[in-house]
Amino acid sequence: xxxxxxxxxxxxxxxxxxxxxxxxxxxxxxxxxxxxxxxxxxxxxxxxxxxxxxxxxxxxxxxxxxxxxxxxxxxxxxxxxxxxxxxxxxxxxxxxxxxxxxxxxxxxxxxxxxxxxxxxxxxxxxxxxxxxxxxxxxxxxxxxxxxxxxxxxxxxxxxxxxxx
Amino acid sequence: xxxxxxxxxxxxxxxxxxxxxxxxxxxxxxxxxxxxxxxxxxxxxxxxxxxxxxxxxxxxxxxxxxxxxxxxxxxxxxxxxxxxxxxxxxxxxxxxxxxxxxxxxxxxxxxxxxxxxxxxxxxxxxxxxxxxxxxxxxxxxxxxxxxxxxxxxxxxxxxxxxxx
Amino acid sequence: xxxxxxxxxxxxxxxxxxxxxxxxxxxxxxxxxxxxxxxxxxxxxxxxxxxxxxxxxxxxxxxxxxxxxxxxxxxxxxxxxxxxxxxxxxxxxxxxxxxxxxxxxxxxxxxxxxxxxxxxxxxxxxxxxxxxxxxxxxxxxxxxxxxxxxxxxxxxxxxxxxxx
Amino acid sequence: xxxxxxxxxxxxxxxxxxxxxxxxxxxxxxxxxxxxxxxxxxxxxxxxxxxxxxxxxxxxxxxxxxxxxxxxxxxxxxxxxxxxxxxxxxxxxxxxxxxxxxxxxxxxxxxxxxxxxxxxxxxxxxxxxxxxxxxxxxxxxxxxxxxxxxxxxxxxxxxxxxxx
Amino acid sequence: xxxxxxxxxxxxxxxxxxxxxxxxxxxxxxxxxxxxxxxxxxxxxxxxxxxxxxxxxxxxxxxxxxxxxxxxxxxxxxxxxxxxxxxxxxxxxxxxxxxxxxxxxxxxxxxxxxxxxxxxxxxxxxxxxxxxxxxxxxxxxxxxxxxxxxxxxxxxxxxxxxxx
Amino acid sequence: xxxxxxxxxxxxxxxxxxxxxxxxxxxxxxxxxxxxxxxxxxxxxxxxxxxxxxxxxxxxxxxxxxxxxxxxxxxxxxxxxxxxxxxxxxxxxxxxxxxxxxxxxxxxxxxxxxxxxxxxxxxxxxxxxxxxxxxxxxxxxxxxxxxxxxxxxxxxxxxxxxxx
Numbered sequence: 001x002x003x004x005x006x007x008x009x010x011x012x013x014x015x016x017x018x019x020x021x022x023x024x025x026x027x028x029x030x031x032x033x034x035x036x037x038x039x040x041x042x043x044x045x046x047x048x049x050x051x052x053x054x055x056x057x058x059x060x061x062x063x064x065x066x067x068x069x070x071x072x073x074x075x076x077x078x079x080x081x082x083x084x085x086x087x088x089x090x091x092x093x094x095x096x097x098x099x100x101x102x103x104x105x106x107x108x109x110x111x112x113x114x115x116x117x118x119x120x121x122x123x124x125x126x127x128x129x130x131x132x133x134x135x136x137x138x139x140x141x142x143x144x145x146x147x148x149x150x151x152x153x154x155x156x157x158x159x160x161x162x163x164x
Numbered sequence: 165x166x167x168x169x170x171x172x173x174x175x176x177x178x179x180x181x182x183x184x185x186x187x188x189x190x191x192x193x194x195x196x197x198x199x200x201x202x203x204x205x206x207x208x209x210x211x212x213x214x215x216x217x218x219x220x221x222x223x224x225x226x227x228x229x230x231x232x233x234x235x236x237x238x239x240x241x242x243x244x245x246x247x248x249x250x251x252x253x254x255x256x257x258x259x260x261x262x263x264x265x266x267x268x269x270x271x272x273x274x275x276x277x278x279x280x281x282x283x284x285x286x287x288x289x290x291x292x293x294x295x296x297x298x299x300x301x302x303x304x305x306x307x308x309x310x311x312x313x314x315x316x317x318x319x320x321x322x323x324x325x326x327x328x
Numbered sequence: 329x330x331x332x333x334x335x336x337x338x339x340x341x342x343x344x345x346x347x348x349x350x351x352x353x354x355x356x357x358x359x360x361x362x363x364x365x366x367x368x369x370x371x372x373x374x375x376x377x378x379x380x381x382x383x384x385x386x387x388x389x390x391x392x393x394x395x396x397x398x399x400x401x402x403x404x405x406x407x408x409x410x411x412x413x414x415x416x417x418x419x420x421x422x423x424x425x426x427x428x429x430x431x432x433x434x435x436x437x438x439x440x441x442x443x444x445x446x447x448x449x450x451x452x453x454x455x456x457x458x459x460x461x462x463x464x465x466x467x468x469x470x471x472x473x474x475x476x477x478x479x480x481x482x483x484x485x486x487x488x489x490x491x492x
Numbered sequence: 493x494x495x496x497x498x499x500x501x502x503x504x505x506x507x508x509x510x511x512x513x514x515x516x517x518x519x520x521x522x523x524x525x526x527x528x529x530x531x532x533x534x535x536x537x538x539x540x541x542x543x544x545x546x547x548x549x550x551x552x553x554x555x556x557x558x559x560x561x562x563x564x565x566x567x568x569x570x571x572x573x574x575x576x577x578x579x580x581x582x583x584x585x586x587x588x589x590x591x592x593x594x595x596x597x598x599x600x601x602x603x604x605x606x607x608x609x610x611x612x613x614x615x616x617x618x619x620x621x622x623x624x625x626x627x628x629x630x631x632x633x634x635x636x637x638x639x640x641x642x643x644x645x646x647x648x649x650x651x652x653x654x655x656x
Numbered sequence: 657x658x659x660x661x662x663x664x665x666x667x668x669x670x671x672x673x674x675x676x677x678x679x680x681x682x683x684x685x686x687x688x689x690x691x692x693x694x695x696x697x698x699x700x701x702x703x704x705x706x707x708x709x710x711x712x713x714x715x716x717x718x719x720x721x722x723x724x725x726x727x728x729x730x731x732x733x734x735x736x737x738x739x740x741x742x743x744x745x746x747x748x749x750x751x752x753x754x755x756x757x758x759x760x761x762x763x764x765x766x767x768x769x770x771x772x773x774x775x776x777x778x779x780x781x782x783x784x785x786x787x788x789x790x791x792x793x794x795x796x797x798x799x800x801x802x803x804x805x806x807x808x809x810x811x812x813x814x815x816x817x818x819x820x
Numbered sequence: 821x822x823x824x825x826x827x828x829x830x831x832x833x834x835x836x837x838x839x840x841x842x843x844x845x846x847x848x849x850x851x852x853x854x855x856x857x858x859x860x861x862x863x864x865x866x867x868x869x870x871x872x873x874x875x876x877x878x879x880x881x882x883x884x885x886x887x888x889x890x891x892x893x894x895x896x897x898x899x900x901x902x903x904x905x906x907x908x909x910x911x912x913x914x915x916x917x918x919x920x921x922x923x924x925x926x927x928x929x930x931x932x933x934x935x936x937x938x939x940x941x942x943x944x945x946x947x948x949x950x951x952x953x954x955x956x957x958x959x960x961x962x963x964x965x966x967x968x969x970x971x972x973x974x975x976x977x978x979x980x981x982x983x984x
Contacts, residue, residue, distance in 0.1 A: 009212060010301040012221025013582070018553070020560055022580035024522060024601050030844060037308065048173060057176025058717055061838070065721045065899050066243050068840055072895055072903060073241065075564055077290055078297050079230050079557050083564060083577055085903055087933065088842035090833070109844050113579065117304065118297050125289045125308070126241055133242050133282050137174040140281065140313050140324050144201065144289070147308035160304050177746070182717070184724055186744035188686060188765050194352060222553055225346070229407050229557045232348055236403055236411060239728055243721050247728060247741055249411055251441065252350035254341070273352050277743065337540060338629040340549030358680060365636065376501055385504025386881055389674070393735050393885045394571050396676055400731055400739060405565065405618055406625050407558050413739055415769065416678035418669070437680050445632070446625050453617045453636070454569055461570045461610050465502040468609070468641055468652050472529065472617070475636035488632050505910070510881070512888055514908035516850060516929050567892055571885050575892060575905055605907065665868060666957040668877025693964065704829060713832025722899050733893065733946055734953050735886050773960065774953050781945045781964070782897055789898050789938050793830040796937065796980050800857065800945070800967035805960050816960050 011080045020080050023113040031154030034107040035120035037147030038096075039128045045135045045142070046100045060093045063104070063130040067091045070126030071108055074119045084112045086119065091127060104128055105150070115155050121147060175244045184244050187277040195318030198271040199284035201311030202260075203292045209299045209306070210264045224257045227268070227294040231255045234290030235272055238283045248276045250283065255291060268292055269314070279319050285311060339408045348408050351441040359482030362435040363448035365475030366424075367456045373463045373470070374428045388421045391432070391458040395419045398454030399436055402447045412440045414447065419455060432456055433478070443483050449475060503572045512572050515605040523646030526599040527612035529639030530588075531620045537627045537634070538592045552585045555596070555622040559583045562618030563600055566611045576604045578611065583619060596620055597642070607647050613639060667736045676736050679769040687810030690763040691776035693803030694752075695784045701791045701798070702756045719760070719786040720747045726782030727764055730775045740768045742775065747783060760784055761806070771811050777803060831900045840900050843933040851974030854927040855940035857967030858916075859948045865955045865962070866920045883924070883950040884911045890946030891928055894939045904932045906939065911947060924948055925970070935975050941967060 013019050041049070049059050068089045075083040087109045094103040106123030108116040128144045135142065153159045177183050205213070213223050232253045239247040252273040259266055270287030272280040292308045299306065317323045341347050369377070377387050396417045403411040415437045422431040434451035436444040456472045463470065481487045505511050533541070541551050560581045567575040579601045586595040598615030600608040620636045627634065645651045666677050697705070705715050724745045731739040744765040751758055762779030764772040784800045791798065808816045833839050861869070869879050888909045895903040907929040914923040926943030928936040948964045955962065973979045 008301065009216075009221045009223065009298060011226075011298045016216075016221045017584070018221065018226050018556055018560070019583070020563075020578065020581035022582075022601060024579045024603065052173075052180075057173045057180045057182065058714065059173065061714055061717050062175075062182050062243055062721055064838055065718055066241070068838070069725070069896075069899055070241055071840075073237075076561075077230070077234055077237065077241075078294050079226055079561055081297060082579070085577065085905065085932075086840065087844045087902070089840035090842075091839070092837070109842060111844065112577075117300060118293065121296060121308075122293060125293060129282065129285060129289060130242050132285060133245060134173060134175045136281060137172065137321075140316070141326070142312065144285075144311035145309060148306065149304055152304070157301075162305070181748070182720055182724070183747070184727075184742065184745035186746075186765060188743040188767065222550065225550055225553050226557055228346055229554055232346070233404075233407055233561070235348075240725075243725055246743070249413065249440075249741065250348065251352040251410070253348035254350075255347070256345070273350060275352065276741075336629065337544075337549045337551065337626060339554075339626045344544075344549045346549065346554050380501075380508075385501045385508045385510065386878065387501065389878055389881050390503075390510050390571055390885055392674055393882055394569070396674070397732075397735055397889070398569055399676075401565075401569065405558070405562055405569075406622055407554055409625060413741065413768075414676065415680040415738070417676035418678075419675070420673070437678060439680065445628060446621065449624060449636075450621055453621060457610065457613055457617060458570050460613060461573060462501060462503045464609060465500065465649075468644070469654075470640065472613075472639035473637060476634065477632055480632070485629075490633075509912070510884055510888070511911070512891075512906065512909035514910075514929060516907045516931065568889075571889055574907070577905065604905075664957065665872075665877045665879065665954060667882075667954045672872075672877045674877065674882050708829075708836075713829045713836045713838065715829065718831075718838050718899055722897070726897055729893075729897065733886070733890055733897075734950050735882055737953060773956060774949065777952060777964075778949060781949060785938065785941060785945060786898050788941060789901060790829060790831045792937060793828065793977075796969050796972070797982075798968065800941075801965060803964035804962065808960070813957075818961075 026113040028111055028113055029154050030111055031115045032109045033116045033120040033152040034150040035124045036103060036105050036150050037124040037128055038101045038103045038145050039131055040143045040145055041100050041135060042139050043100060045138050046097055049102060050095055059131060059134050063127045064091045066130040067106055067123040067127035071119045071123040074122045078118055081118050082114045084110045086110050091123060102131060115152055117149055117152050187246060190277040192275055192277055193318050194275055195279045196273045197280045197284040197316040198314040199288045200267060200269050200314050201288040201292055202265045202267045202309050203295055204307045204309055205264050205299060206303050207264060209302050210261055213266060214259055223295060223298050227291045228255045230294040231270055231287040231291035235283045235287040238286045242282055245282050246278045248274045250274050255287060266295060279316055281313055281316050351410060354441040356439055356441055357482050358439055359443045360437045361444045361448040361480040362478040363452045364431060364433050364478050365452040365456055366429045366431045366473050367459055368471045368473055369428050369463060370467050371428060373466050374425055377430060378423055387459060387462050391455045392419045394458040395434055395451040395455035399447045399451040402450045406446055409446050410442045412438045414438050419451060430459060443480055445477055445480050515574060518605040520603055520605055521646050522603055523607045524601045525608045525612040525644040526642040527616045528595060528597050528642050529616040529620055530593045530595045530637050531623055532635045532637055533592050533627060534631050535592060537630050538589055541594060542587055551623060551626050555619045556583045558622040559598055559615040559619035563611045563615040566614045570610055573610050574606045576602045578602050583615060594623060607644055609641055609644050674736060682769040684767055684769055685810050686767055687771045688765045689772045689776040689808040690806040691780045692759060692761050692806050693780040693784055694757045694759045694801050695787055696799045696801055697756050697791060698795050699756060701794050702753055705758060706751055715787060715790050716749045719783045722786040723747045723762055723779040723783035727775045727779040730778045734774055737774050738770045740766045742766050747779060758787060771808055773805055773808050838900060843902060846933040848931055848933055849974050850931055851935045852929045853936045853940040853972040854970040855944045856923060856925050856970050857944040857948055858921045858923045858965050859951050860963045860965055861920050861955060862959050863920060865958050866917055869922060870915055879951060879954050880913045883947045886950040887911045887926055887943040887947035891939045891943040894942045898938055901938050902934045904930045906930050911943060922951060935972055937969055937972050
């Protein structure tokens with residue numbers, strides 16, 4: 001892909017009509033992507049989530065399942081996404097107790113003609129929305145923050161690493 | 165609902181098992197919610213989106229449809245959400261050219277036994293993910309930021325307004 | 329609804345933005361709609377369908393199930409459709425042997441704030457597509473023809489009957 | 493495929509039971525299909541659609557997104573369709589002002605073991621239903637007409653071109 | 657409902673055509689149902705599940721989420737089921753260590769025109785299938801057994817209690 | 821796969837977190853699986869089903885379509901299942917009149933990195949649930965029994981045959 005091509009909104013044709021980009025000629029290669037995002041909660045919620053377990057309610061366990069299932073629905077949710085055969089989904093959480101932030105990481109792999117960036121980002125978003133849903137009875141002052149790609153590899157456009 | 169009840173993670177029973185909360189006894193009332201969120205893009209993308217029209221590719225028009233359809237899928241995406249008969253969905257965008265931020269607002273109404281907060285938040289997230297998807301060929305340095313509830317009304321837990 | 333209101337494309341707001349129309353204030357009333365459409369096939373297919381039975385393959389039986397399930401997916405398929413609690417779906421077929429036309433009728437009822445016209449039309453379309461799919465190994469010279477509303481009742485906009 | 497095979501309703505086994513045909517032994521080849529269909533509207537609607545833009549409401553833009561998303565749902569809608577990894581979807585419209593007809597074309601590509609005829613036809617149908625939905629407040633005297641395959645290529649059964 | 661009515665396959669009309677039964681005239685009443693089923697596993701799996709926790713892998717926690725989400729998909733899975741607004745879903749498990757059986761119970765409530773028997777049964781089935789999926793790397797000699805209704809209440813056909 | 825690997829719950833990582841297993845390195849091979857299950861009904865239902873035809877209502881025909889469509893939804897229903905491109909689905913029934921049992925068999929094939937055991941089992945379950953739904957107006961004393969894998973082939977873990 002030449003530089004000038006990369007500058008275009010490839011999801012529209014020369015008349016400005018939305019389209020699902022033709023990837024027929026692209027090779028099937030191994031691709032992976034990882035995305036991250038966080039949700040700001042209050043101290044009470046951070047503590048409930050940190051001490052959650054199967055006795056008290058496993059908030060992050062539910063969010064993880066929602067995220068994995070959300071990854072599989074990406075092409076159903078994002079209009080111009082190609083369907084993909086997902087090979088792997090991993091979701092991890094990190095709790096930043098000081099700043100009351102719950103981080104969700106989503107790593108996705110496939111063998112396909114397009115990348116899995118949207119799948120990883122969708123997984124993170126559905127995780128965070130699910131945490132929101134399960135904690136909203138405690139407080140509605142939560143905020144989803146800073147969802148972005150961490151890295152991707154594979155495909156013509158090459159590798160990408162997020163620079164903080 | 166008493167104060168102490170509100171403090172609980174209502175999506176889990178006394179043994180810590182996830183459940184879809186029983187709303188049988190709740191009244192069907194008129195409910196509304198509005199959520200907002202933004203995506204940080206680069207100058208080039210802001211300009212493309214600002215000058216987009218049906219000739220050049222209507223990024224926000226596609227994102228709006230994705231958001232509206234996403235609202236209708238909320239209970240399919242968020243494990244413990246109740247299905248709801250949506251009465252209205254409105255999605256608006258605001259472009260902050262100086263800070264390279266595209267804001268998405270999603271307002272939802274229903275008559276139901278539970279609120280539409282999750283629907284409004286899901287609509288915003290799907291909108292922003294769709295903008296990401298359509299602009300990622302230009303740059304992958306985008307970031308979804310600050311998705312939160314703006315306000316809600318209706319239901320026992322009363323009205324809510326976000327305080328900046 | 330006044331005449332001039334009926335003349336507008338109500339699915340767009342005053343800025344031309346697509347929206348799911350607000351039906352909060354509308355009453356829940358009993359509504360029904362019936363739609364029809366046909367598929368033109370060749371003589372061989374008409375005969376196979378006419379003589380089809382559980383021994384030889386029940387084309388119309390499969391199409392009927394697809395149509396009923398399609399009715400339930402309407403608000404998932406048509407972006408600005410409201411979800412509705414369907415009360416009834418009936419699908420009937422008529423074979424016009426002389427003209428090689430298979431007619432599909434779909435009648436839908438609900439109690440809701442909006443009508444079931446789109447549900448009835450979607451049911452007809454999915455029926456006809458399913459017939460196409462099952463007969464396309466015999467011939468691809470089929471054509472879906474003349475899908476339209478037959479009648480509707482209920483709701484503010486009143487009753488409608490198609491005039492041939 | 494021999495002639496006599498082509499004459500059979502391959503979606504049923506020798507006992508007349510519906511089945512999803514075994515394509516295990518078929519090669520994965522490049523396949524494409526294009527379908528067309530039209531909707532007859534009144535003069536007022538034709539004009540609204542023709543002059544539609546992002547200010548007044550982009551009917552065809554919404555229909556295009558619905559059509560693309562509909563293509564991806566084909567195997568979920570048509571009972572005996574195989575799931576396929578879609579490589580490309582393009583939807584175009586043509587307005588025949590004299591005859592008050594809006595034409596929708598849908599072109600689909602995949603690499604797969606079965607063709608994308610049903611995907612192209614489903615895309616056209618969902619487009620036309622979406623136009624219907626957005627214009628039905630103006631008039632319900634619309635009619636979906638003449639949905640058929642334009643051409644297909646790839647696969648054992650060879651190429652096909654519709655003869656008017 | 658008279659006895660002779662109860663004897664008919666109500667999902668077919670007088671010509672034997674499948675239909676979604678007309679419930680327009682039925683009242684919206686409070687309805688509940690509970691179903692149960694079990695899966696026979698080997699000793700090793702029973703132990704893994706019994707001692708499972710968030711450290712070792714919470715098999716039943718994942719199965720519970722799958723079951724709750726499955727309940728919400730019932731009308732999408734069972735062709736002639738009416739869509740329903742679910743008010744509550746509860747899923748419980750019981751481990752019979754001696755007989756190597758894992759029991760899943762699913763209790764569902766709604767206010768609607770039809771009952772939630774199919775929803776409760778679907779929830780149990782999806783739970784058990786999910787347990788199967790997560791344990792099949794250990795052994796494939798598992799068996800889903802004895803899925804049936806435990807009780808239902810509400811609606812014209814009255815209450816039902818399973819007699820062992 | 822070594823014996824000790826087979827003993828692990830592979831759907832969880834070393835911290836006990838659920839994950840979709842990484843199959844990137846696995847080869848795409850031809851895989852098939854067959855599952856069976858039965859539903860115990862009363863004499864009256866057995867007779868209605870046995871004599872059912874297109875005149876009286878084809879219970880098994882409807883159940884077959886539901887089962888085939890259910891197979892295609894497997895990865896949407898079972899949280900940690902990989903999506904797969906299904907090549908074939910066949911569903912057969914057997915009526916054991918003496919014991920009032922209806923047996924459903926589901927055979928599935930794909931070329932993929934994981935097997936189709938879950939698809940075959942899901943197909944059987946949806947079939948039996950659909951029979952239940954269509955016969956529950958006659959009697960609710962039905963019971964789904966003994967759903968298990970009959971055989972599978974392909975993949976590293978080798979072939980499997982159920983031993984009665």
